[in-house]
Amino acid sequence: MAGLHKSEFKNPVIRWVDTRLPLFTMMNKEYAVFPTPKNFNYFWNFGALASVQLIVMIATGVLLAMHYVPNAHMAYGSVQSIMRDVNYGWLLRYIHANGATMFFIVVYVHIFRGIYYGSYKNPRELLWMLGVVILLLMMATAFMGYVLPWGQMSFWGATVITNLFSAIPVVGNHITTWLWGGFAVGNPTLNRFFALHYLLPFVLLAVIGLHVAALHVTGSNNPLGIEVKGPQDTVPFHPYYTVKDSVGLCVFFLIYAAVVFFAPRFFMAPDNFIPANPLQTPPEIVPEWYFLPFYAILRSVPNKLGGVVLMFSSILVLFILPWLDTSKVRSARFRPMYRPFIFLLVIALVVLGEVGAHKPEGNWVLIGRLATTYYFLHFLVILPILGKIEKPLPLPESIGKPVLGGGPVPGGAAAKPMEHA
Amino acid sequence: MRPFILASLLAGGLVASAVVLPRSAQAQETALPHVNWSFEGPFGTYDRAAAQRGYQVYKEVCSACHSMQYVHFRDLAGIGLSPAQIKALAASVDVPTIKADGSAGTRPGLPSDAFPSPFPNPEAAAAANNGAIPPDQSQLLDARAGGADYIYAILTGYVKPPVGMHIAPGLYYNKYFPGHLIHMPQPLQADQVTYADGTKATIDQEAKDVTTFLAFVSNPEMEARKRMGVHIVLFLALLVGVTYAAKRKVWADVEH
Numbered sequence: 001m002a003g004l005h006k007s008e009f010k011n012p013v014i015r016w017v018d019t020r021l022p023l024f025t026m027m028n029k030e031y032a033v034f035p036t037p038k039n040f041n042y043f044w045n046f047g048a049l050a051s052v053q054l055i056v057m058i059a060t061g062v063l064l065a066m067h068y069v070p071n072a073h074m075a076y077g078s079v080q081s082i083m084r085d086v087n088y089g090w091l092l093r094y095i096h097a098n099g100a101t102m103f104f105i106v107v108y109v110h111i112f113r114g115i116y117y118g119s120y121k122n123p124r125e126l127l128w129m130l131g132v133v134i135l136l137l138m139m140a141t142a143f144m145g146y147v148l149p150w151g152q153m154s155f156w157g158a159t160v161i162t163n164l165f166s167a168i169p170v171v172g173n174h175i176t177t178w179l180w181g182g183f184a185v186g187n188p189t190l191n192r193f194f195a196l197h198y199l200l201p202f203v204l205l206a207v208i209g210l211h212v213a214a215l216h217v218t219g220s221n222n223p224l225g226i227e228v229k230g231p232q233d234t235v236p237f238h239p240y241y242t243v244k245d246s247v248g249l250c251v252f253f254l255i256y257a258a259v260v261f262f263a264p265r266f267f268m269a270p271d272n273f274i275p276a277n278p279l280q281t282p283p284e285i286v287p288e289w290y291f292l293p294f295y296a297i298l299r300s301v302p303n304k305l306g307g308v309v310l311m312f313s314s315i316l317v318l319f320i321l322p323w324l325d326t327s328k329v330r331s332a333r334f335r336p337m338y339r340p341f342i343f344l345l346v347i348a349l350v351v352l353g354e355v356g357a358h359k360p361e362g363n364w365v366l367i368g369r370l371a372t373t374y375y376f377l378h379f380l381v382i383l384p385i386l387g388k389i390e391k392p393l394p395l396p397e398s399i400g401k402p403v404l405g406g407g408p409v410p411g412g413a414a415a416k417p418m419e420h421a
Numbered sequence: 422m423r424p425f426i427l428a429s430l431l432a433g434g435l436v437a438s439a440v441v442l443p444r445s446a447q448a449q450e451t452a453l454p455h456v457n458w459s460f461e462g463p464f465g466t467y468d469r470a471a472a473q474r475g476y477q478v479y480k481e482v483c484s485a486c487h488s489m490q491y492v493h494f495r496d497l498a499g500i501g502l503s504p505a506q507i508k509a510l511a512a513s514v515d516v517p518t519i520k521a522d523g524s525a526g527t528r529p530g531l532p533s534d535a536f537p538s539p540f541p542n543p544e545a546a547a548a549a550n551n552g553a554i555p556p557d558q559s560q561l562l563d564a565r566a567g568g569a570d571y572i573y574a575i576l577t578g579y580v581k582p583p584v585g586m587h588i589a590p591g592l593y594y595n596k597y598f599p600g601h602l603i604h605m606p607q608p609l610q611a612d613q614v615t616y617a618d619g620t621k622a623t624i625d626q627e628a629k630d631v632t633t634f635l636a637f638v639s640n641p642e643m644e645a646r647k648r649m650g651v652h653i654v655l656f657l658a659l660l661v662g663v664t665y666a667a668k669r670k671v672w673a674d675v676e677h
């Protein structure tokens with residue numbers, strides 16, 4: 001029904017806008033008074049951190065793009081000039097390049113949080129799946145960004161990864177030619193990667209918008225994994241979580257600044273300070289650390305197509321995680337059998353990361369295969385079975401009256417799945 | 422607090438593995454000697470005298486083969502040269518130009534000019550060096566695992582080859598070069614340069630000086646960066662304290 005919005009704001013200017021476009025009412029509803037479970041721990045900071053980090057990446061990226069030249073003959077030199085001649089260009093580049101690393105650390109912790117506290121379960125499946133889309137978009141963005149400085153690792157990383165598509169039967173070679181815009185990685189490739197690297201973060205922004213919109217429909221999960229029962233379980237987002245997120249944000253920026261100012265090239269491969277040379281393959285082509293586990297999965301299969309399929313599956317499996325996990329209980333706190341398995345999963349991923357950094361020779365091959373097997377076993381076999389055989393600990397009655405697992409159980413709080421589960 | 426510790430442990434673990442993983446992939450062939458560089462650590466700066474001597478070594482020795490195309494004469498202000506000195510140094514080189522009548526010629530260099538390259542193109546560089554192109558030295562320090570220690574090691578690593586080892590003409594034995602056979606003849610000899618400040622020009626001294634200069638050109642922003650970093654890190658540390666206090670205050674009335 002058409003009609004002006006009834007604004008509750010007193011300030012005449014705000015009121016004038018708000019009656020015509022109720023942005024202020026929306027922000028107030030979604031961020032200020034939004035009822036939020038009062039028992040969040042600091043793991044719940046990481047979503048806010050990731051959002052802020054995306055803004056940092058876009059801000060520094062747009063400024064870098066004003067000086068960067070997407071041309072195979074000039075890209076390397078333009079980055080040198082950003083570092084040497086542009087006022088505070090070095091700062092922009094170090095914030096952006098290390099920002100990718102910080103972004104992935106934050107998002108990986110954020111995902112771990114979701115897995116540990118079962119945030120992907122009914123009714124938050126779509127919210128979780130949007131998160132997996134965000135992860136994929138981030139990976140594509142970071143991969144293409146890494147190509148832009150046009151160093152040796154940029155060039156050869158791009159060559160290795162785009163070549164993966166040639167494993168697709170029949171059309172594979174056509175696809176790689178189409179991706180490259182030629183018969184090898186070259187100037188057309190760099191141009192389109194720059195265009196996409198500029199575009200995708202804004203697509204990310206939109207998907208994050210949907211992710212947050214979905215969150216505000218279902219409400220947040222919490223460390224107990226039980227639903228909010230009433231106002232006694234929640235606090236308004238502001239000031240309680242604005243201030244708590246601020247603490248996390250300051251700690252995050254402190255660590256980030258320490259890297260940018262005192263060890264800015266720590267995560268940068270020395271080979272990427274050598275200009276791209278199509279005639280000279282570097283002794284080892286190693287992707288950025290955040291891709292290493294997936295790179296290890298790729299190389300754990302002797303067959304190229306098999307490796308590619310397995311690598312993509314390792315992320316796609318996350319899409320169906322809400323249905324693979326058959327347990328009705330969300331939080332790992334009340335799942336004595338699930339808990340050790342998550343830590344095994346984390347260990348498997350760290351091992352895979354280590355394997356990805358080594359040439360696939362000797363024991364690394366075997367270790368990589370074992371860890372890959374465990375990774376898939378966890379999702380495809382262990383999770384479906386666990387939900388059936390595990391006996392969860394008694395769940396607390398409500399967030400307001402938390403009874404931690406194992407403690408004395410007051411009447412009525414027996415181990416029964418919560419209503420949504 | 423426990424989940425907070427868990428969160429930081431996890432984040433820390435991620436950082437640690439991020440740190441360890443890429444490094445472990447690049448194990449060095451021969452352990453590098455470690456030199457105590459003036460520019461190390463969170464407060465390190467470039468030793469001006471060493472960097473200036475290093476510039477002399479670069480100019481008189483290395484620049485015969487190696488380009489440094491992203492560095493400009495004006496950048497030498499960063500190692501303490503005065504504007505007049507920079508102007509004079511720049512003017513001492515001839516820079517190709519197109520004259521008013523359209524013919525090719527040269528003009529004296531300006532502080533805004535880049536350092537001249539010894540060879541007109543990579544082919545000429547390779548032809549003059551038995552097929553190997555001397556790498557550009559603008560950011561050579563960052564382009565090698567091991568950084569300053571590695572450069573110093575290469576410059577001082579020309580030792581007698583193992584007996585019976587065949588070394589083809591145009592190749593030289595170097596203890597620290599991967600594979601040991603390098604196309605660069607030993608670039609430094611004792612007293613190859615004469616230092617104006619009277620420092621004795623041993624191979625070791627020359628190597629340390631030129632490495633300091635190469636460190637400077639690789640990261641000319643380093644001193645400004647660290648200075649800014651100290652302020653920002655202190656400010657953020659304070660901010661962590663303030664926001665944490667504010668958080669305690671806001672949450673004081675909530676039972677959780």
Ligand code: HEM
Pocket residue numbers: 054057058059060061062063064065068079093096097100103138141142143145146147148149197198201202204268
């Ligand atoms: C999701 C957000 C983003 C991520 C994860 C990301 C990641 C990266 C990475 C890993 C690099 C290579 C850094 C290096 O090693 O030098 C890079 C470079 C670059 N990015 Fe981004 N980026 C993001 C957003 C943006 C945006 C929005 C823009 C422009 C509007 C942008 C513009 C650039 C430019 C011009 C470079 C080349 C300069 C350089 O290499 O430092 N980026 N990006």
